[in-house]
Amino acid sequence: MKAIIFVLFSLIVLNVTAQKHKATFYLFDGTIKEGYTRYPGFATNLKYWETEDSKPEKYSVNELDKLVITVKGKERTYIFRDVLEYDHTLVLEELIVGRISTYRSVFTKSFYGHNNPIYFLKRTLPNGYEEIVPTWLIQRKFKKTGAEYFKDCPEISSKIKNKEYKRKDLFQVVVRYNTYCK
Numbered sequence: 001m002k003a004i005i006f007v008l009f010s011l012i013v014l015n016v017t018a019q020k021h022k023a024t025f026y027l028f029d030g031t032i033k034e035g036y037t038r039y040p041g042f043a044t045n046l047k048y049w050e051t052e053d054s055k056p057e058k059y060s061v062n063e064l065d066k067l068v069i070t071v072k073g074k075e076r077t078y079i080f081r082d083v084l085e086y087d088h089t090l091v092l093e094e095l096i097v098g099r100i101s102t103y104r105s106v107f108t109k110s111f112y113g114h115n116n117p118i119y120f121l122k123r124t125l126p127n128g129y130e131e132i133v134p135t136w137l138i139q140r141k142f143k144k145t146g147a148e149y150f151k152d153c154p155e156i157s158s159k160i161k162n163k164e165y166k167r168k169d170l171f172q173v174v175v176r177y178n179t180y181c182k
Helices: 002-018 137-141 142-149 154-161 167-180
Strands: 022-027 034-036 045-047 057-060 063-072 073-084 089-096 102-105 118-122 131-135
Touching: 022 045, 034 045, 089 118, 089 167, 102 167, 118 137, 131 137, 137 142, 137 167, 142 154, 142 167, 154 167
Parallel strands: none
Antiparallel strands: 022 034, 022 063, 045 057, 063 073, 073 089, 089 102, 102 118, 118 131
């Protein structure tokens, strides 16, 4: 029974990832291209079709600032970034947008082979650089590192120090930060 369920699930996942979806490519050079692509997954190169029947063009993930794919009527935004702790370019799906944005890794395998998503926080620093930090770095010693990360919002920082916010509240803290802290 488990084998049948696994095969059916695999076929559904393969079908979704193999289909072409409407997409908008935002390249680092400022070019915006609308057309079709497939779900990014582990790809280091993405194929772009201007129409469903046209010949594909390949784009390296290093050329893309972001990619917006429409799947079943819902837009999903992905960014492709090199993060210090990882030896390859990560495909990150946007979850929360604001001064601090939240992302989930796409297809990150753990040591044991499981597909465990890793979550990231991203903010733009005053010098214009992006700071992308895995949430586990902030959650590890949340009272200290969380208070430091959110230090530009004294209300949130003090609530973390006073243990009103715990590590499990991180996404709630991000939403509150984006709403109330300027």
